[in-house]
Amino acid sequence: MVKPKQHAKTNQSAGLQKSPTGITGLDQITGGGLPRGRPTLICGGAGCGKTLLAMEFLVHGATRFNEPGVFMSFEETARDLTQNVASLGFDLNDLVAHKQIVLDFVYIERSELEANGEYDLEGLFIRLGAAIDAIGAKRVVLDTIETLFSGLPDPIILRAELRRLFRWLKERGVTAIITGERGDGTLTRQGLEEYVSDCVIVLDHRVSEQTSSRRLRVVKYRGSTHGTNEYPFLINADGISVLPVTALGLKHTVSEERISSGVARLDAMLDGRGYYRGSSVLISGTAGTGKSSLAAHFADAACRRGERALYFSFEESPDQIIRNMRSIGIDLQPWVKAGLLQIHAHRPSSAGLETHLAMKHKLISAFKPQVVIMDPLNSFVIGDNEIEVKAMLIRLVDFLKTEQITGLFTNLAPGGNPVEQTEVAISSLIDTWLLLRDIDSGGERNRGLSILKSRGMPHSNQIREFLLTDHGVELRDVYVGPEGVLTGSARLTKEAENEAAKLIRNQEVELRQIELERKRTTLEAQIAMLRAEFAVQEIASIKIIGQETAEKAQLAQGRVDMGVSRKVDAMPNKQKKSDPQ
Amino acid sequence: MKTNPSPHAHPEEKQTPKHFILKLYVAGQSPKSIKAIANIQKICRENLHGRYELEVIDLYERPELAQADQIVALPTLIRKLPPPLRRIIGDLSDTERVLVGLDIEKA
Numbered sequence: 138m139v140k141p142k143q144h145a146k147t148n149q150s151a152g153l154q155k156s157p158t159g160i161t162g163l164d165q166i167t168g169g170g171l172p173r174g175r176p177t178l179i180c181g182g183a184g185c186g187k188t189l190l191a192m193e194f195l196v197h198g199a200t201r202f203n204e205p206g207v208f209m210s211f212e213e214t215a216r217d218l219t220q221n222v223a224s225l226g227f228d229l230n231d232l233v234a235h236k237q238i239v240l241d242f243v244y245i246e247r248s249e250l251e252a253n254g255e256y257d258l259e260g261l262f263i264r265l266g267a268a269i270d271a272i273g274a275k276r277v278v279l280d281t282i283e284t285l286f287s288g289l290p291d292p293i294i295l296r297a298e299l300r301r302l303f304r305w306l307k308e309r310g311v312t313a314i315i316t317g318e319r320g321d322g323t324l325t326r327q328g329l330e331e332y333v334s335d336c337v338i339v340l341d342h343r344v345s346e347q348t349s350s351r352r353l354r355v356v357k358y359r360g361s362t363h364g365t366n367e368y369p370f371l372i373n374a375d376g377i378s379v380l381p382v383t384a385l386g387l388k389h390t391v392s393e394e395r396i397s398s399g400v401a402r403l404d405a406m407l408d409g410r411g412y413y414r415g416s417s418v419l420i421s422g423t424a425g426t427g428k429s430s431l432a433a434h435f436a437d438a439a440c441r442r443g444e445r446a447l448y449f450s451f452e453e454s455p456d457q458i459i460r461n462m463r464s465i466g467i468d469l470q471p472w473v474k475a476g477l478l479q480i481h482a483h484r485p486s487s488a489g490l491e492t493h494l495a496m497k498h499k500l501i502s503a504f505k506p507q508v509v510i511m512d513p514l515n516s517f518v519i520g521d522n523e524i525e526v527k528a529m530l531i532r533l534v535d536f537l538k539t540e541q542i543t544g545l546f547t548n549l550a551p552g553g554n555p556v557e558q559t560e561v562a563i564s565s566l567i568d569t570w571l572l573l574r575d576i577d578s579g580g581e582r583n584r585g586l587s588i589l590k591s592r593g594m595p596h597s598n599q600i601r602e603f604l605l606t607d608h609g610v611e612l613r614d615v616y617v618g619p620e621g622v623l624t625g626s627a628r629l630t631k632e633a634e635n636e637a638a639k640l641i642r643n644q645e646v647e648l649r650q651i652e653l654e655r656k657r658t659t660l661e662a663q664i665a666m667l668r669a670e671f672a673v674q675e676i677a678s679i680k681i682i683g684q685e686t687a688e689k690a691q692l693a694q695g696r697v698d699m700g701v702s703r704k705v706d707a708m709p710n711k712q713k714k715s716d717p718q
Numbered sequence: 719m720k721t722n723p724s725p726h727a728h729p730e731e732k733q734t735p736k737h738f739i740l741k742l743y744v745a746g747q748s749p750k751s752i753k754a755i756a757n758i759q760k761i762c763r764e765n766l767h768g769r770y771e772l773e774v775i776d777l778y779e780r781p782e783l784a785q786a787d788q789i790v791a792l793p794t795l796i797r798k799l800p801p802p803l804r805r806i807i808g809d810l811s812d813t814e815r816v817l818v819g820l821d822i823e824k825a
Binding site: 241243244245249250251252253254255256257258259260261263264266267268285288289 | 743745748750753754777778781782784785788789790791792793794802803804805806807808809810811812815816819
């Protein structure tokens with residue numbers, strides 16, 4: 138609220154002063170409020186919130202901006218008005234008693250009134266002037282002045298007088314709101330927009346596909362820039378709030394932080410660390426594949442970390458969610474009690490898309506969660522409003538990203554269609570997309586989970602079997618073999634078969650080992666025997682060799698000895714030589 | 719329809735001539751105000767000999783009365799009595815219609 142004020146001040150130097158309305162969002166769109174000292178026309182059909190907007194402008198002026206105001210009503214009595222706005226926490230009686238607000242009900246009963254000759258509206262001028270002077274009013278509301286046309290005769294006089302009235306309001310320097318009912322092809326029935334040309338705001342209450350949504354548009358704002366879009370607005374216990382929620386471009390800062398999905402095995406599939414904080418996660422799958430269970434896990438994990446989680450349910454009531462999740466071992470009740478988890482259940486048809494968006498926006502801004510879950514998205518698709526749904530989601534995802542809130546959405550994929558194609562074509566907005574599918578084989582349905590994409594992280598490309606147990610979601614490896622992908626009992630059977638085969642193999646190996654051992658022993662025995670045999674032969678051979686050598690030596694010795702004894706061998710030769718000399 | 723109201727209304731009005739309390743709101747000395755004052759005074763004088771009270775109020779002087787008497791247009795003539803309440807706005811230049819509007823028997 139400080140910002141628009143400053144904005145107004147900067148505009149002051151440029152020439153155009155602005156009167157803040159104090160209505161959330163409206164001051165942003167108008168760059169600070171309504172043109173100060175000039176009349177503004179607010180028009181729209183019945184029940185679109187004109188009176189409320191005007192009243193809020195006045196009450197905020199009196200209570201927050203020190204600008205007392207006069208509310209001149211042509212339709213509702215002061216008592217009705219007081220009662221109507223009491224539900225918003227405005228105590229008009231108190232404001233009237235403190236001379237902050239004057240309520241004046243202008244009552245014209247056509248049946249007791251008759252015209253005779255010329256008249257003017259000087260009475261209204263004097264009356265309004267007196268009210269303004271009584272409290273030093275800076276703001277004036279005329280709601281709905283067109284009623285005069287049905288109450289008083291001679292429209293030509295009336296038109297001239299109204300023109301004079303608006304001029305007079307300008308001269309008095311009051312910031313005025315004039316409300317007008319929407320006419321056929323014109324903004325107001327009596328063409329007031331011709332007279333009040335400084336600022337025109339159109340309120341709209343549209344019903345499409347049997348749901349209503351409120352929108353506001355600044356059609357004209359002389360001397361000032363303004364947002365020209367149609368902005369959704371809400372009327373609830375806090376009054377009007379306009380939501381200038383449009384795509385702000387892709388400027389959000391990203392976080393490197395990772396947060397757990399609540400399922401350890403799933404975290405493992407996502408690079409071992411889970412989702413990125415502030416990313417958007419889509420879980421799509423056919424009916425009954427466990428989308429909500431994964432969402433509940435995620436909420437549970439967030440609360441365990443001490444974070445706040447906001448769960449929007451569009452199909453189940455909070456109690457039902459808590460009961461159902463308890464059956465798979467997730468107890469959300471304590472988190473609700475601790476104020477960490479809020480579950481809001483709305484039927485998508487309870488309001489228009491814009492209203493839903495605005496409501497979510499408001500709830501998120503108020504609760505400031507770290508995690509937002511929407512379950513399921515596609516229930517918004519009624520008829521062929523997919524484009525609008527996508528536009529809404531873009532804005533929501535954008536908003537969540539700028540706020541660094543991790544969004545988890547589920548999407549019910551219709552059976553038969555390619556699951557990758559979400560009904561709400563939002564896949565391009567999604568950072569992490571988990572696919573849950575039925576694997577239908579062997580007379581049973583089993584669930585499979587795979588990661589279709591996950592931006593910015595290496596992730597598993599494997600299909601995991603997804604089990605809902607009484608202690609939450611469990612992921613199992615699926616059996617992938619020559620028989621195809623096996624899940625459920627087929628997987629169990631296969632696993633048992635494998636186990637048996639393994640046992641048999643193990644036994645075979647053992648047997649072979651024993652055989653080998655036996656062979657080794659035999660071989661070793663043979664070797665020992667051969668060795669022993671060889672040793673015996675060796676000894677025998679050595680013995681023979683020894684004897685032989687000894688015999689030879691003995692024989693030689695014997696010959697020498699014999700020669701010696703004969704004394705012939707060497708000597709006779711020497712003697713023979715010396716003899717001839 | 720035509721025969722019934724007249725014999726009823728006729729004796730009643732003759733028996734108890736109604737007393738008229740009239741208020742005329744004007745805006746200062748504007749031409750319309752002056753005309754209106756002159757017109758109503760003439761009508762009362764000529765048709766209501768002594769059985770009327772006429773109060774002329776200048777709204778500029780007493781603006782606080784505007785809210786209580788639900789004044790929007792000026793001049794406004796209010797017939798407070800006899801009931802029901804009747805209002806005629808304008809300068810009252812059409813005497814015949816004023817008489818009909820206020821339900822005054824022409825004298």
